[in-house]
Amino acid sequence: MSQELLVIGGGLAGCEAALAAARSGVSVRLVDMKPAEFSPAHHSPRLGELVCSNSLRSDAITSAVGLLKAEMTLLGSAVMQAARATAVGAGKALAVDREAFAGHLEGQIAAQPLISRETARVDELPRDVAVLATGPLTAGALAEELAKITSSNHLLFYDAIAPIVSLESVDMQRAYWGDRYGEPGQGDYLNCPLSREEWGEFYSALISAEQVPLKDFESPKFFEGCLPIEVMAARGEKTLLFGPMKPVGLEDPATGKRPHAVVQLRKENAEGSLLNLVGFQTKLTYKSQDLVFRKIPALARAEFVRWGSIHRNTFLDAPRVLDPHQRLKAAPHLFVAGQLSGVEGYVESAAMGILCGVNAANLLHARPLLTPPPTSALGGLVTHLQNTATKSFQPSNINFGLLPPLEGRVFKRLRGAAQARRGLSDFLAWMEASSLAPAGEIPELPEETT
Ligand SMILES: Cc1cc2nc3c(=O)[nH]c(=O)nc-3n(C[C@H](O)[C@H](O)[C@H](O)COP(=O)(O)OP(=O)(O)OC[C@H]3O[C@@H](n4cnc5c(N)ncnc54)[C@H](O)[C@@H]3O)c2cc1C
CATH class of the missing domain: 2.40.30 (Elongation Factor Tu (Ef-tu); domain 3)
Structure with missing residues (x-):
């Protein structure tokens, strides 16, 4: 099996996947069509472009997205490093200077000797192990190829999201x-x-x-x-x-x-x-x-x-076409990361990029593929992508509803802290069992109060 990993798409998910795989010792070829070609929403020649808002939402660990950020930091997230380094004041939210953010992310890619960059639009599904991270505006014939391999009614082009x-x-x-x-x-x-x-x-x-x-x-x-x-x-x-x-x-x-x-x-x-x-x-x-x-x-x-919302968004009917490790069931050498896989949002897209990068490297090294615990925020996203209960699958942001309910009765105002405590300790135990060393500082668990 070739030891090189192809990552298609250098958005948030693609950058994270490339860097996570490289940290595991895998050579990566990162291909993006920018700056030769731009999607209708992308304007910057840089990788890791934030296409709209400059906010990565709440930074409180007692919120679902805050918990996800803490888990990403523990996994060595490049997006989180870039965001912390380029943060601008935004109250309890984490917002960034978008140009500096993309520059920081590109700097991390450039400093990683195992990653080579290429500018090209990819129109065919790769034959070797690859991560597809071409996002909600996947360009060219790649979308058609995906529609063919998943049967066309499993590649969707609009979010029609009810509240x-x-x-x-x-x-x-x-x-x-x-x-x-x-x-x-x-x-x-x-x-x-x-x-x-x-x-x-x-x-x-x-x-x-x-x-x-x-x-x-x-x-x-x-x-x-x-x-x-x-x-x-x-x-x-x-x-x-x-x-x-x-x-x-x-x-x-x-x-x-x-x-x-x-x-x-x-x-x-x-x-x-x-x-x-x-x-x-x-x-x-x-x-x-x-x-x-x-x-x-x-x-x-x-x-x-x-x-609710409705907007152009190319994404897979994940519960039907992806396996529990975000690989196409019809082509298990292909991982799908980011918005294309059926998550919604910058942070969620980046988080799934890390997981796909780690697992693609594991596949290449013939090591077992990893699944985060369902009580963690990352595990909650995986659960969403495998949720066959919804007949009409729609992408989702992370929220505590994607995690198993807390045991016993917990007052509403204490639930975020309880979710964070349970999620983080299970996540850390999973990292240890998976031989993943925490990259960042272990955040303080919110205190148990009654
Ligand atoms: C208009 C719009 C606004 C959004 N606003 C927000 C927001 O404010 N906040 C939020 O949290 N989320 C937002 N999202 C949702 C989503 O989180 C972002 O789109 C996020 O950037 C997705 O990350 P990604 O890495 O999956 O894809 P992207 O960041 O889109 O990266 C995909 C990359 O793949 C490249 N590419 C595409 N096709 C090909 C191809 N065939 N060959 C080679 N390269 C290719 C693109 O050039 C791009 O660099 C928005 C989405 C859209 C469409």
């Missing part, structure tokens, strides 16, 4: 379980009813809410099957009442009557701790979603762990 709420935050006085025409009070769907008056308020807020403008590379044509909720609403009140908010067959067991409208929530993970708002994919701004969706009485105080 997700945590079950525990739904007001159960204003919601009831039940499938359409099923036994009232039993079933897979959690129904959130609206009276005629509540509907009126919700509808007028929805049709006047602010939307995110489309980028010029985003098609203004949506698939009829997943129209944004506000586009349906603009066609007239009845479109929603006969569509995703149809109340027939969903009598409220509390009143025995059919509500005027119903929003159905469906399980998003195997535990059922997260629920998505069925049919609520949207281009509304996050601020508008916060305003409009809280007009659904059961969700007035809900915790929205993810807001």
Whole structure:
């Protein structure tokens, strides 16, 4: 087996994969089409470009993304080193000077003698061990090749993301379980009813809410099957009442009557701790979603762990086409990292890059492939990519809902700390068992308080 690893794509995931594999002693060829060619969202000639915001989100270890950052640091993350070195003031978030950040990352690549760089667009799937990290705007014939090998309906081109709420935050006085025409009070769907008056308020807020403008590379044509909720609403009140908010067959067991409208929530993970708002994919701004969706009485105080969105995004139907080590089932010599694998966000993309780099090196060295513990944030992302419970897979940011629930009753305000304690100690034990030496300082575990 060739000892050289090909990494295609020098974004956050590709840079991390290349550096992680090189740290394991593997020679890497890192190929990116920039600066000869740019995707519609990339403008900088540098690798590791942050295409939009300059924020890597919360730095608190008691948040899911903060925990993920701590785990990445322990694994020697190049993105975390670059981010710390180029941070700009942003309160509790970690934001960076994007030019300096990309420069730092490129410096790390240049200083690694085992990595050689090449500028080329890759249009074919490699025959030898490789990491595909070409991102949400994968260019050229590579996307078609991926569609062919995974069967075309498993390579998706749009996120049509409905908001997700945590079950525990739904007001159960204003919601009831039940499938359409099923036994009232039993079933897979959690129904959130609206009276005629509540509907009126919700509808007028929805049709006047602010939307995110489309980028010029985003098609203004949506698939009829997943129209944004506000586009349906603009066609007239009845479109929603006969569509995703149809109340027939969903009598409220509390009143025995059919509500005027119903929003159905469906399980998003195997535990059922997260629920998505069925049919609520949207281009509304996050601020508008916060305003409009809280007009659904059961969700007035809900915790929205993810807001809805629709944007151009090439990603794999991971649960169907990737194995538990992010390799294409149809071509197990090919690892898929970053946004293309079905995670969402800079930090998540980079994190999956490290894991793929480590495992690609292990494959080349004929060593066992590693899977982080499910209680860690990195493990939570792997769980998401293997979540066959969702029929319509969508990329996800890291959130604690992707991790197994905590044991026993833990007060809401203490849950982040409890997740961090459990996740970090399991992660450190896993690193030790996998002979991975912690690269950064071991962060202090948040104290146990009652
Ligand atoms: C418009 C847009 C805005 C976003 N904004 C944010 C945000 O604000 N915050 C956030 O957390 N996430 C954001 N994301 C989501 C996502 O986290 C980022 O896209 C992230 O950069 C993904 O990292 P990546 O390494 O997987 O891909 P990328 O960073 O996109 O890197 C892919 C690399 O592959 C190269 N490439 C592509 N095709 C080929 C090919 N065929 N041959 C050779 N090279 C190729 C590209 O030139 C690029 O350098 C955004 C996504 C998009 C599309």
